[in-house]
Amino acid sequence: MDRRETKLIDTVDRLGDQIVDFTMRLVAEPSTLSSEAGATAIMAVELERLGFSVVKIPLAGDTARSHPGFAPVPWSLDDRFNVVTTRAADRCGGRSALFNGHLDVVHAGNPERWTRDPYVPTIIDGWLYGRGAGDMKAGVAAMTYAVHAVDKAGFGLAAPVTIEAVIEEECSGNGAVACLAEGYDGEAVLIPEPFGPTILTDQLGVLWFKVGLSGRSTHVLQARSGVNAIEKCFPLIAALRGLEAELNEEAPPPAYAGLVHPINLNVGIIEGGDWPSTVPAEAAFHGRLSFYPGVRYERISRRIEETVRQAAAEDEWLRDNPPVVTFYGFRSEGHSLPRDLPAFSLLDGCHRSLTGRSAESYISTCTTDLRAFHHFGTGQPTCYGPVAENIHGVDERVAIDSIIQVARTYALFLARWCLLAE
Ligand SMILES: [Zn+2]
Structure with a gap:
């Protein structure tokens, strides 16, 4: 100096x-x-x-x-x-x-x-x-x-x-x-x-999203005629974990080749229900998913939508009451x-x-x-x-x-x- x-x-x-x-x-x-x-x-x-x-x-x-x-x-x-x-x-x-x-x-x-x-x-x-x-x-x-x-x-x-x-x-x-x-x-x-x-x-790139879904509200004594919207989130979250695993299996750009599990999904908010004895009629969860540099955010948003759609197709209720995926906040490319x-x-x-x-x-x-x-x-x-x-x-x-x-x-x-x- x-x-x-x-x-x-x-x-x-x-x-x-x-x-x-x-x-x-x-x-x-x-x-x-x-x-x-x-x-x-x-x-x-x-x-x-x-x-x-x-x-x-x-x-x-x-x-x-x-x-x-x-x-x-x-x-x-x-x-x-x-x-x-x-x-x-x-x-x-x-x-x-x-x-x-x-x-x-x-x-x-x-x-x-x-x-x-x-x-x-x-x-x-x-x-x-x-x-x-x-x-x-x-x-x-x-x-x-x-x-x-x-x-x-x-x-x-x-x-x-x-x-x-x-x-x-x-x-x-x-x-x-x-x-x-x-x-x-x-x-x-x-x-x-x-x-x-x-x-x-x-x-990395980062995308935020929200998945909202409806169930059918009843008193718990008729719980079997109700559809618990909170519990219907679980298979959708599991499917998105599958997408996260797929993204981690794809060939990374050179900088990320040495990293273990660079792509991460986070479910950061879950909301739904208003009473322990009422089957909740609505629920939503908000997530964050990352993706590699060079990938457009639109490609990841389509994969999130497709993952949710496929998981919903395997569920009798969700097939007829499809979850709604919306994107807000981060849609940042790496x-x-x-x-x-x-x-x-x-x-x-x-x-x-x-x-x-x-x-x-x-x-x-x-x-x-x-x-x-x-x-x-x-x-x-x-x-x-x-x-x-x-x-x-x-x-x-x-x-x-x-x-x-x-x-x-x-x-x-x-x-x-x-x-x-x-
Ligand atoms: Zn900071």
């Missing part, structure tokens, strides 16, 4: 306490689906405090809704926003960068199962606990302060840098799509998802990128300068907002983020030193990719 880079990294280190404090303020906001306003407000205030001018990007706008990457959802998009800022270049000559992070979190589940309140951020032995601490409010804080450190150290940049904090990453990807639809993009796109300090090259793209190599060089070794590659079995940038943007997108445990689980936590490490690497990336302007 040269003299200016060393000064920049020292500046990041001096901002360490502020990075952790900002993370904690974000974690204290329970920003689950449709409740993101508190977290986005804190993000906007912080950006303004650091001297950035903030733009709010609505998810409900026509520009977002008409984008080919937009996923239909059954909930309201009204009054829900991303927060974006672009730091203008001080001179030309560098390459532009965009940092994307999501502020939405998944539900914490029963708080009784947590050791501490999921929305009271707590530091113990170098770990910060709380829902969203790792996934991915720490990353949002790190990327924000990496850009701030450039200004704080007294440097300019030779290319524009965008910071975008989005919502709906955990359900549809519509937040990132809304920003792209408004033209926010970068030649390098970095997302600090909590997969550790690795360079993500591949991610992608694979070479590890030696210029932005990835440069990021690896930054990691090596700071740690003395190369960053590992990461092959993801889930989806991230990278999809939007890969399929609809122009830049080279990857994830590089902090070390977290139990994301989407109980007692989620993120390693504090890894948050600072991400900020250091990102700051160095800005110096070498966008180039410093003194």
Whole structure:
């Protein structure tokens, strides 16, 4: 590292306490689906405090809704926003960068199962606990302060840098799509998802679906004349497990060849019934199924429909009362990128300068907002983020030193990719 880079990294280190404090303020906001306003407000205030001018990007706008990457959802998009800022270049000559992070979190589940309140951020032995601490409010804080450190150290940049904090990453990807639809993009796109300090090259596609079905309601004393809609879900779920097994048996793309069971079905919600002594007349289950890069989501949605149709055909009741399959939220396709793209190599060089070794590659079995940038943007997108445990689980936590490490690497990336302007 040269003299200016060393000064920049020292500046990041001096901002360490502020990075952790900002993370904690974000974690204290329970920003689950449709409740993101508190977290986005804190993000906007912080950006303004650091001297950035903030733009709010609505998810409900026509520009977002008409984008080919937009996923239909059954909930309201009204009054829900991303927060974006672009730091203008001080001179030309560098390459532009965009940092994307999501502020939405998944539900914490029963708080009784947590050791501490999921929305009271707590530091113990170098770990910060709380829902969203790792996934991915720490990353949002790190990327924000990496850009701030450039200004704080007294440097300019030779290319524009965008910071975008989005919502709906955990359900549809519509937040990132809304920003792209408004033209926010970068030649390098970095997302600090909590997969550790690795360079993500591949991610799977993910599709969400719902299967609704009807039974016939009766009192349990006439249970044999009723049809239990909840129990009619079971053979359909079993058939979808069969589809999952089939997909895992298909020849994988090279990146996934070494992984055991890369394709996963999750039945995440089951609903139905209203009384222990009433045979339930309606039931539904919601699922998530992944698929390999290179496969269109329409092909998987057809296979889900066909699987449900065939299973229903084997059941006397379901044959005449066919289940209804609907798709909402994620309809995300996967992608694979070479590890030696210029932005990835440069990021690896930054990691090596700071740690003395190369960053590992990461092959993801889930989806991230990278999809939007890969399929609809122009830049080279990857994830590089902090070390977290139990994301989407109980007692989620993120390693504090890894948050600072991400900020250091990102700051160095800005110096070498966008180039410093003194
Ligand atoms: Zn995430």
